[in-house]
Amino acid sequence: MDTAVLPSHVRLLGPFRLECAAGAVRVTPSGQRLLAYLGLQHTASRTVLAGTLWPDVTEEHARGSLRTTLWRLNRGRRSVVEARGDTLALSGGVQVDVHAFNRTALQLVNVPETFGEELPLDLFSCGDLLPGWGEEWVMFERERLHQLKMHAIESLSTLLAGRGRHALALEAALTCVRMEPLRESAHRAVVAVHLAEGNVVEAYRHYEAFRRLICDKLGVEPSERFRSMLPTCRYG
Missing domain, CATH: 1.25.40 (Serine Threonine Protein Phosphatase 5, Tetratricopeptide repeat)
Incomplete structure (x- = not known):
């Protein structure tokens, strides 16, 4: 993804969409759920996110999946999710x-x-x-x-x-x-x-x-x- 792509909107009413000025941005299913959860709850700890989004695996596996999802979301573009210590939230410019x-x-x-x-x-x-x-x-x-x-x-x-x-x-x-x-x-x-x-x-x-x-x-x-x-x- 070009570094000029700056995701600015998360659409949750209707089918999920992550949008930037150029149009829709492709997001993996796990990435969609992470962005949707943060979009609804505003903030969440890594522990809560891992346990909520990957409830059927071990805690270690869930945390690993969360790290992978975050890396895929943020690579090649401005960060969509930002960390505040152990707490994650959508970046300030994302509506x-x-x-x-x-x-x-x-x-x-x-x-x-x-x-x-x-x-x-x-x-x-x-x-x-x-x-x-x-x-x-x-x-x-x-x-x-x-x-x-x-x-x-x-x-x-x-x-x-x-x-x-x-x-x-x-x-x-x-x-x-x-x-x-x-x-x-x-x-x-x-x-x-x-x-x-x-x-x-x-x-x-x-x-x-x-x-x-x-x-x-x-x-x-x-x-x-x-x-x-x-x-x-x-x-x-």
Whole structure:
């Protein structure tokens, strides 16, 4: 690898990618897992990394594999991983897409009013964390990010509806419904947009479709919070 190649981005949402200005950089499977772990956890000791990434071999073998992986990652290019004593971390100039996602999603959930005209509509197309990876540390983070994404898109739907952008607000709410068909808060977001736009019949129709769905699937009724959105309904 040419020494001018300076890896600058680790992409973990969707298939793994290590990128530089010239494009994608080829990384071995063990290198991908090392960069992914550090990208998610920020820092880790050599002992933790070796035991987590090579759990089925001896400690000596695992540490040897870690040394080899680090050498392959850093040879012929600026260091992607840096050591701080026994602790390893991604180099300071390397950005991770998960971190940017976290900041944006949490801002949408906690302080949506701080967004100006430019809203983070790219959340719609944001992929799942490392699809196909079955490691426990990946699956835990995947579920956490999935739930955060759901809350963020629901907040985005509310924000868009409040600004009169009903078509996009409805698309955001329906995106959540497609992701989790039994999630009541997603269906409440759909009904809220219909009501904000004055489409009362559409709101009733969607509520009734959801009521039938969870009655058939779970044997339960929508919550009182959902029912109270349509106070003139006569259900149940």
